[in-house]
Amino acid sequence: MTDFDAGKIAEIHEHLHSHLPSESALRVKALETLLVDKGLVNPQTIDAWVEAYTEEIGPKRGARVVARAWSDPEYRKRLLEDAPAAIDELGYLGKATAHLKVVENTDTVHNLVVCTLCSCYPFSILGIAPAWYKAAAYRSRAVRDPRGVLAEFGVEIGDEVEVRVWDSTAELRYLVMPQRPAGTEGMSEDELAELVTRNSMIGTDRVLGRE
Amino acid sequence: MDGIHDLGGKQGYGPIEVNDDGDPFHEEWEGREWGIAQCARTPGITIDWWRHCRELIMPIDYLGRPYFDSWAQTDFSTYIEAGWMTLEEVAGGKGGTDDAAHGEPPAAMTLQQVLQEDHDHAHRFDGDIDAAPAFSVGQRVVTASHGHAGHTRLPQYARGRTGTVQAYNGAHVFPDLSAQGIEVHQHCYNVVFAASELWPEASGSKDKVCLDLWESYLSEA
Numbered sequence: 001m002t003d004f005d006a007g008k009i010a011e012i013h014e015h016l017h018s019h020l021p022s023e024s025a026l027r028v029k030a031l032e033t034l035l036v037d038k039g040l041v042n043p044q045t046i047d048a049w050v051e052a053y054t055e056e057i058g059p060k061r062g063a064r065v066v067a068r069a070w071s072d073p074e075y076r077k078r079l080l081e082d083a084p085a086a087i088d089e090l091g092y093l094g095k096a097t098a099h100l101k102v103v104e105n106t107d108t109v110h111n112l113v114v115c116t117l118c119s120c121y122p123f124s125i126l127g128i129a130p131a132w133y134k135a136a137a138y139r140s141r142a143v144r145d146p147r148g149v150l151a152e153f154g155v156e157i158g159d160e161v162e163v164r165v166w167d168s169t170a171e172l173r174y175l176v177m178p179q180r181p182a183g184t185e186g187m188s189e190d191e192l193a194e195l196v197t198r199n200s201m202i203g204t205d206r207v208l209g210r211e
Numbered sequence: 212m213d214g215i216h217d218l219g220g221k222q223g224y225g226p227i228e229v230n231d232d233g234d235p236f237h238e239e240w241e242g243r244e245w246g247i248a249q250c251a252r253t254p255g256i257t258i259d260w261w262r263h264c265r266e267l268i269m270p271i272d273y274l275g276r277p278y279f280d281s282w283a284q285t286d287f288s289t290y291i292e293a294g295w296m297t298l299e300e301v302a303g304g305k306g307g308t309d310d311a312a313h314g315e316p317p318a319a320m321t322l323q324q325v326l327q328e329d330h331d332h333a334h335r336f337d338g339d340i341d342a343a344p345a346f347s348v349g350q351r352v353v354t355a356s357h358g359h360a361g362h363t364r365l366p367q368y369a370r371g372r373t374g375t376v377q378a379y380n381g382a383h384v385f386p387d388l389s390a391q392g393i394e395v396h397q398h399c400y401n402v403v404f405a406a407s408e409l410w411p412e413a414s415g416s417k418d419k420v421c422l423d424l425w426e427s428y429l430s431e432a
Contacts, residue, residue: 170383
């Protein structure tokens with residue numbers, strides 16, 4: 001049973017600092033071995049979770065949501081009003097998306113999502129977050145120097161555009177809806193989905209469909 | 212707590228590694244740890260307690276070790292604290308000091324079952340409370356000047372600052388108490404701050420920073 005004893009946890013971390021093997025692979029191997037030996041997990045269930053987030057759940061889901069919103073004004077309206085219900089229409093509701101909000105880029109607004117306190121991310125529609133999203137460099141600077149961060153990603157933001165940074169401090173999660181690129185009027189939803197990058201749904205990409 | 216995890220606005224962490232191949236896991240152990248974190252949770256644990264346990268990792272490890280490695284260490288700490296395993300077992304690298312603790316593993320879940328669980332894990336954190344919200348959309352609010360030694364979701368960079376309520380999110384589980392195992396709902400708002408209110412170098416900027424904040428973090432401005 002969990003005791004919620006922070007002092008004890010701090011002590012445990014000191015011990016782990018000294019006694020765990022230094023190689024990450026060995027640490028995780030030790031963790032899995034202990035859990036399996038004790039009958040607390042089934043390794044095949046771990047296999048299934050890895051497969052789910054490698055083969056099934058990932059940014060293709062978010063791209064589908066964005067492409068549908070671009071193609072179907074009624075869907076777009078539902079998505080902006082009640083994103084969890086709208087993504088559930090596609091079967092994508094899940095881990096960390098029960099309080100999803102979609103924020104829309106326009107000619108004068110660019111949205112950027114970060115979690116400065118940990119690494120909150122809308123797993124069930126974007127999958128596992130990229131390494132940079134979870135690293136100190138991005139988490140520290142996205143709220144303070146968003147234009148500098150965007151420039152590092154090759155995204156230039158004009159003076160006429162307001163940058164809105166969303167720091168994921170509660171259980172709400174944010175998905176950026178990028179702007180539909182010009183010249184894509186005749187494209188099908190499938191073709192449009194191909195244009196939507198993962199970074200554009202976090203906000204570190206802006207103009208889509210360029211070679 | 213004013214820990215190393217509270218990174219917003221800190222300087223000196225260098226350029227961002229923007230190149231990413233899009234693979235969810237780059238080493239096998241990262242995927243194993245992801246899977247473990249999904250299916251091995253101690254009874255009574257809350258997401259806020261787990262986050263606090265990660266915040267309590269020594270700063271040298273928090274900053275110096277790979278991301279999923281910090282998840283593994285967080286899991287170790289919660290398992291040891293809850294009595295699932297001992298420090299001696301962990302240091303020895305093997306379970307086996309206590310035969311009674313050994314049991315049959317739970318049944319294996321298939322991919323379809325895991326996908327269903329992911330869908331069912333769309334956990335909601337909002338609930339009804341009697342009190343009416345103290346603030347309304349459009350109202351100016353000022354954030355608390357200080358945090359406390361426990362888990363909290365008001366980052367240092369946004370303390371003692373004035374912003375505007377731009378949305379009411381409903382009453383959400385209050386993380387500061389949830390990290391102590393106490394589930395209490397409290398009104399939660401999205402508050403928008405001018406970048407110039409937060410950062411000296413942002414004077415004249417039109418940019419904004421938006422945070423979801425609980426009512427007890429806020430006062431009328």
